[in-house]
Amino acid sequence: DVKVTQSSRYLVKRTGEKVFLECVQDMDHENMFWYRQDPGLGLRLIYFSYDVKMKEKGDIPEGYSVSREKKERFSLILESASTNQTSMYLCASSPSKPTDYSPLHFGNGTRLTVT
Amino acid sequence: RKEVEQDPGPFNVPEGATVAFNCTYSNSASQSFFWYRQDCRKEPKLLMSVYSSGNEDGRFTAQLNRASQYISLLIRDSKLSDSATYLCVVRRSSASKIIFGSGTRLSIRP
Numbered sequence: 001d002v003k004v005t006q007s008s009r010y011l012v013k014r015t016g017e018k019v020f021l022e023c024v025q026d027m028d029h030e031n032m033f034w035y036r037q038d039p040g041l042g043l044r045l046i047y048f049s050y051d052v053k054m055k056e057k058g059d060i061p062e063g064y065s066v067s068r069e070k071k072e073r074f075s076l077i078l079e080s081a082s083t084n085q086t087s088m089y090l091c092a093s094s095p096s097k098p099t100d101y102s103p104l105h106f107g108n109g110t111r112l113t114v115t
Numbered sequence: 116r117k118e119v120e121q122d123p124g125p126f127n128v129p130e131g132a133t134v135a136f137n138c139t140y141s142n143s144a145s146q147s148f149f150w151y152r153q154d155c156r157k158e159p160k161l162l163m164s165v166y167s168s169g170n171e172d173g174r175f176t177a178q179l180n181r182a183s184q185y186i187s188l189l190i191r192d193s194k195l196s197d198s199a200t201y202l203c204v205v206r207r208s209s210a211s212k213i214i215f216g217s218g219t220r221l222s223i224r225p
Contacts, residue, residue, distance in 0.1 A: 033211075042218065043159075043202075048211040056211055090158055103149050103204075104213065106158040 003027070004107035006091050012113045019078040021110050023091030030096040032074035033104065034058075034066065036087040043090065049074055050096065081114045088112075118142055119205050121216035129224055132193050136219045138203030139185045148179055148186050151202040153218065159202055162188075190221075198223045 007022040025032065034046040035058075045058030047066040055066050063085060067075045074093075078085055088111050092104040121138045128134050140148075148165035163170065165177040165186050176189040190197055203216035 031211075033213075040217075043215040045211065045213070050211070058211070088156075102147075103161045103164060105161070109158045111156075 004091055004093055004105050006089075006107035006110050008110050009108065010111050010113075012115065013078075013081050014115055015082060017078075017081045017114075019081050019112070019114075021076040021078075021089055021091075021112070023074045023076070023107055024072050025074075025093040025105070026072065027093065027095070027105075028071065029093035029105075030071070031094045032068065033092040033094075034064075034074065034076045035090045035092065036060070037090060037109075038087050046076065081112075083114050086112060086114045116141060117217075119203055119214045119216040121201075121203050121219045123217060123219060125220040125222050127222045127224060128193060130193060130195060132223075133189065133191050134193055134221065135187060135189045136201055136203075136221075137185050137187050138216050140203075140205045140214070141184065142205075142207055142214075143181075143184065145184075145205045145207040147206040148177075149204040149206070150175075150177060150186075150188050151204055152199040153202055154199050162201070193221075193223050195223050195225065197221060 004025045032049045035043045037043045048056045049068040065077045090109050091107040094102045094104045119140050150162040151159040152162045153159040165179045169178045174191045178187045200218040202218045205214045
């Protein structure tokens, strides 16, 4: 079974803090994703990575950056947390072979509150 | 208009009933299709992929109609544990182009 692990289930941070959300997958997947999910807005893609050191902006990258130094790990960074970044953050991975169209496997989410 | 549209529900049905959801998508370049279920405050979990010929997994049947651009999910003999939000997911031309529907809430009552 694919395992996608997010380092924290719940986080509380103060406005202006730098926040790191970590995600690790154990299935050698090429593709990794960071989403946020908010009531009424559904899942929105923040960043996507298709290989080590490669990244692509999603629909809402503002205020976020990412790092993929190793294939299994994809980090989301909030440079200066703000209250409107309070949300549920979901990491996901998928293989690119035999097809890029495989389903996503999600981690169990990090519920971040910025006060 | 959203690229993937679902009826938000809630669908409130008795245990043992059959319930069906539809999901429409607007981009004909869509390549692959999935149903996920999401329990309250949990992550989405893959329920089933949807294949062109239709596919079944126990009480669940998924259909794809490319001509009319919709997918459907049928749940037979519904159980209390089927209560969840069901997300329609469409994947198209590049690896990052994954579009989620906003979900259909299903509530099964005893």
